[in-house]
Ligand SMILES: [Zn+2]
């Protein structure tokens with residue numbers, strides 16, 4: 566329950582519940598500690614996070630595992646304490662895994678410290694690029710793209726192809742009137758596809774009038790800008806939300822489940838739709854829940 570609250574961005578409630586649990590004399594275990602640290606991470610509470618982390622061993626007798634270290638790295642990194650996060654990883658008593666490094670590289674990108682992300686990406690020990698896990702390639706590709714290094718991004722893509730790795734295609738589901746509709750990126754197989762694409766065009770016009778610019782760095786391939794904008798417009802959650810807008814009346818909540826992490830462009834589109842169309846949207850992506858209400862998201866733009 567604590568982790569559920571934390572996952573939905575209700576971090577204060579999560580911490581209150583933790584203290585209630587303590588006051589009942591229940592001793593937190595490893596999983597409870599992960600949940601309370603996740604709450605601190607999602608809320609960006611650095612000093613509280615450290616207080617819980619430091620009390621784990623002495624107060625609760627719980628030995629920190631890689632998950633707990635992961636929460637702390639994520640907390641430091643997302644709040645922009647990049648030096649501290651890097652030092653924390655280097656001084657960990659257990660071997661840091663590739664996920665911790667990826668977290669820091671991603672945060673460096675988000676906070677505009679491209680030098681740090683490139684230095685870490687070039688440290689071959691860090692990302693263990695020989696493995697068959699496509700996560701590091703996708704991450705590198707995204708960092709290069711946001712720095713405008715399309716050539717390097719394409720190289721990553723080539724390396725993935727060589728190794729026979731592929732990013733699973735994006736896919737979003739939405740339930741309308743008790744029926745689940747599934748959309749893949751660029752999908753035109755839906756029976757109401759024509760209406761959906763027309764709705765998307767209308768949505769984009771209204772968003773542009775509000776100052777929206779497509780974020781082209783989210784597109785994988787080295788292609789011209791018009792084609793990039795085209796691909797971006799057809800990400801699966803955008804198709805799902807357009808369908809949702811057609812099928813539901815204003816004021817109704819739209820709920821979408823997506824198999825991958827949402828891209829930055831889709832995230833800002835969802836925020837704008839929630840404001841312009843006055844419909845709350847909930848997207849569960851691979852990482853967490855996003856509640857879009859009146860132009861804001863519960864993740865506070867960090868996911
Ligand atoms: Zn997207």
Ligand SMILES: [Zn+2]
Nearest residue numbers: 855862864866
């Ligand atoms: Zn969000």
